[in-house]
Amino acid sequence: MCLGAGYALVTPAAEATVVPGEGPAPKSLPAPRQSTPDALAAALAPGDPATTAEAKADATLLPPQEATTDAIARKAARTAAGSEAAAECNVGDFTSKTGAALVEQIKASETACVNTLFSVTGGDARALFQESQMVTVADAYRDTASAYQGDNSSSITQIVLYLRAGYYVQYGDPDGVGEYGPALKTAVQGGLDAFFDSSRAYDVTEANGETLSESVILIDSAMENARYLDVVKKLLTGYDSSYDEFYWMVNAVNSTYTVVFRGNWVPELIDAVAGDPSLLTVLHDFAAGHKDLIGTDKQFLTTNAGRELGRFLQHDELREAVRPLAGELLDTTSLDDPATAALWVGVAEMTDVYDKENCDFFGTCDLQERVRAAVLPVEHTCADTLEIVAQKLTAEELEQSCASMLGQDEFFHGVARDNGPVADDRNTKLEVVAFDSSLDYQTYAGVIFGIDTNNGGMYLEGDPAQEGNLPRFIAYRAEWAEDFEIWNLNHEYTHYLDGRFNMYGDFEENMRTPTVMWVEGFAEYVSYSYRDLPNEDAIAEAANKTYPLSTLFDTTYENTDTTRTYQWGYLAVRYLIQSHPDDVATLLGHYRTGDWEAARTLLTSTIGNRYDADFAGWLGRCSAGDCGTAAAQ
Template identity: 65%
Template sequence: MRRTPVRRRTGPLAALAISLCLGGGLLAAPSQATPAAAPPTPSAAPTTAQGPDGAGPLGPAPSAARPVEAEHVRDARTPLDQRPPLSADRDALRHDYDMSVAPATPDTLSPEQRHPSARGRARAACDVGDFTGNTGAALVEKVRGAAPDCVNTLFNLTGADARGAFREEQMVTVADALRAGSADYPGDGSTGMPQIVLFLRAGYFVHWYNPDDVGEYGPALRAAIQGGLDAFFDSAHAGDVTDANGETLAEAVTLIDSAEENARYLPVVKRLLEGYDASYDDSWWMLNAVNNVYTVLFRGHQVPEFVDAVERDPSILRTLSDFAAQHLDLLGGEQSYLTSNAGRELGRFLQHATLRPEVTPLARGLLRRSEITGRTAPLWVGVAEMTAAYDGANCATYGTCDLPERLTEAALPVRHACGPSIDIRAQEINAEQLAATCASLTGQDAFFHDIARDSGPVADDHNETIEVTAFDSSTDYQTYAGAIFGIDTNNGGMYLEGDPSVEGNKPRFIAYEAEWLRPDFAIWNLNHEYTHYLDGRFNMHGDFAAGVSTPTVWWIEGFAEYVSYSYRDLPYEEAAAEAGKHTYPLSTLFDTTYENADTTRVYRWGYLAVRYLLERHRDDVDTVLGHYRAGDWRAARQHLTRTIGSDYDADWDAWLTECAAGGCARTA
């Protein structure tokens, strides 16, 4: 993905809804690093916001061809005074290593493949009126009887529907149902408890973003939610180590944060961390339940009562330290994130001067138990990042001074020039792989220029040399890239353009080897990201902020996909399948932004729009690119929305039919 704007958290945890599972990686301006991450839709899986260090916890991945899921995701850097609620699309991918475009991309997996516990769950029809038109016991019955997928859709409610479903009286009713249902909670979803909890989470989420629509939340709801959560966590089966219980438990832990009850439930956080053992590893949901406590801790720093509570009883600090120290064996394995998150969240308490004397020796102890490279690196780097962010003046105490430079030298020892315009820095790559990578990149230049029909770099662009940074795996990218480059890593890679008008500016894209394709060697999204560099230098005037001052994402990501697939002579089967759905008129796609679209619209439909225009209306492409190259974004926008407008929509629709029927099987 090219440079994407930072989406600030402004509600309980709206993150995955915000991030995109990039078809190619991300674009980011110097101070605008955003994730290209987990999929799509404005109501996505739970994630955490980031603090100034830019790193929240990571999360569990189910057994799949490659790691694709996570609860704690690096999100756009967010001020600590903003705390959006977590959104919740169960089918959204939750992992700090979400990839993008390639065979078997994660967002093409079925819900059952992503969430084993979802197997057999039908996608029932969902009538919003069931929740807006009922109150009291009738409302509770509708919530209990709805499919979780149906309740997920409520995260998108606005206006009268938002008020009808989630005004305080409705939320109090359902919170009371959580309390009542906990008395005989059987440890599974048979009584509708997952839906009850998810409904409450949706209410807090919608209220955060649409407070005027929903109305005020006050003491009545706070008392009700405390009563409901108290009853649930005290229930006999809330601690069952099973997938059946884990579904409700994981959501309930997230609900703690949604309701901003982070301080009250610190004992629950401790109980889950202290109770974890290998028996949890057989349950995806139980792993999420444990990992979600890091969300409660991470975002708790934004709640004054939470900090006060830890100051009164700092035992959670020792719990985190002990968890990390006792589970060093997890590092390098599927549950590595549990250990590294513990260290990271311990270190985050360094931001409070009153707690620093207790945190410092614990953080130093974890740094001594781990190393900057190798299996224990995720723990070392996570703790080191926190020391740099929150106690940098005392870096010598921890041995973490000059952290980005030290990490760069340790993790990216390979340096290689592909020629005068491309430099490679890599973690581990042999001569044959370097040669293949250079050939792929340099060979793409002529292909790009043939399609773009440019006459050279745009005015004031000095990005003459690009640095290609390649980590050895998605895990290594996740471990190091954020600390070195200050970017988010819940994506398939990121292009950092910088300010091309500055002499000596160093654009780079940061990527990693697709370890799931081994023994074949491939740097994930290599050609997509390189297209962003070429597009920025030869087609898009100015920096990223200028380039997205009007909706240009249809071109930015669609063209990168088009060049990547066409240059590699690969059919884009997922895009052709989308064409058969006729989801979007062409005129609608001209309005695509990173904020209003999901992965499918940004990448697959962007590809389709670019391909259609190149095949059927090349003159219009030349006109629009002429305006882009001059930085006349308004003129380009006018051509798309007024000159073209909806005139091509009928022909576009017919072209989509041809594409889906095999017309797009050939590469362009």
């Protein structure tokens, strides 16, 4: 069954499951600063649900225990530490300068400031990143790298970030920024050559790791994947346990998989590997030699090696060389062995996508069915409308989960005041899939359900008008929680109820106009209010008064971030339900009939900015502890 569209709560994870798919070969897409190497493949995989309308990913916060091992959380910590610099960062300070003055401005800025340049648009983008500016900065990278001391004392990291930002912005708007040609190619090669030839480039230290990791990603940003395969091989063969105490050194090693992954769409790299297949052996040997990382927070290093080896099966000229190496990894691992299952699944998935006709050779025929049967043996019916499929839940845990969701029905209908399912909605039953941990989710959910797993769970609505369609929420036990909890259970269950009783059509239909404020804000509102929990993050955020209500009406998955999506979505929906219930009733009337333009007119014209001042006042009271009565039924 085609699962169709859906929603995901993205929480940064130690490992990303890549969901490969068929589609046009992408132009080199430099990763934005917030994309971490372990998440990158999932974020950029062509045809991946994370990048298509098949399933839309948004972001929420990680539990504290996981955040300590995640690049996004670390980036947030760095940003918080440099928040004053970021707040004072003025794009005009960069656009007004050229030549040496521009280089000095970059070096004098904090990394948090340079990081903001990934989001510039329009005339600022051209002023910042036109080729002449990029050549100047690439030449500065070369000059600075030639005397590199193994740390950021020369502000080289800011220079690399600026170049990465330029490639990223130019990719998104080549006409606005202008084309990049031979001059920049030569200049960037000079910078990369100087850095990787420097005597301190491979120092195993945290001080070196960040610049090294960013420079490895720059290889891909500049589409120099083939030229620097020796860098990839050196980092993979050089890795040992001494790297593990340095977060950024681990990141640097993992960044090599970005170069390899994206290299599948760089013909020069495929030609280079065909001429010298030693990269294939390096990938195989890394995966085979580091099975001890499976089950740890470094597991992604091993599984990514296996995946990237297997991904080369898509190329006719490489298949004969890859096949025995992938087969050997599968022969020495097992789906039934927790100590090696993650590697087996990763390689098996690549063979299933790129060499399926040889599944007998690999022992991977009927892969999805085999993995599901082995990993999800528990089946429990809560009601005619709800069932749970799980990895290890006890009878008590199953009953608790059922009771939590079924009890939410009455609360939801009391708030939504609906008259039953919307027209043409046949999603009469929901399947909740619960893996035993976030790591199990990352290991198995991708191959079974074809989803990205660098998140905190995913709701797949499918086509609600199709008879027999089965919507599905895929989740996991929150292993860090003191008490049993399926992570995001009530938020995602609200998505199911909201889609069935409030939003006409499927996910793609729901997104025809900006509805994210409602979709995510309402899910947060119901989840917290039903459980009678304070949304402490949102209440703290209210004090900042960052957004007028009228601005939140325009939230889309493309223009938002974690805070705007969840905390501000919650605040906006709670305010409207409590202060303007008649407007909410009118809005939902439009949503239920699929009259998106009428709903849009209500928000942007009828309401417009009329409530902005009152909303600001309410935010002040809420941040002081008086948010009103949440459960407005």
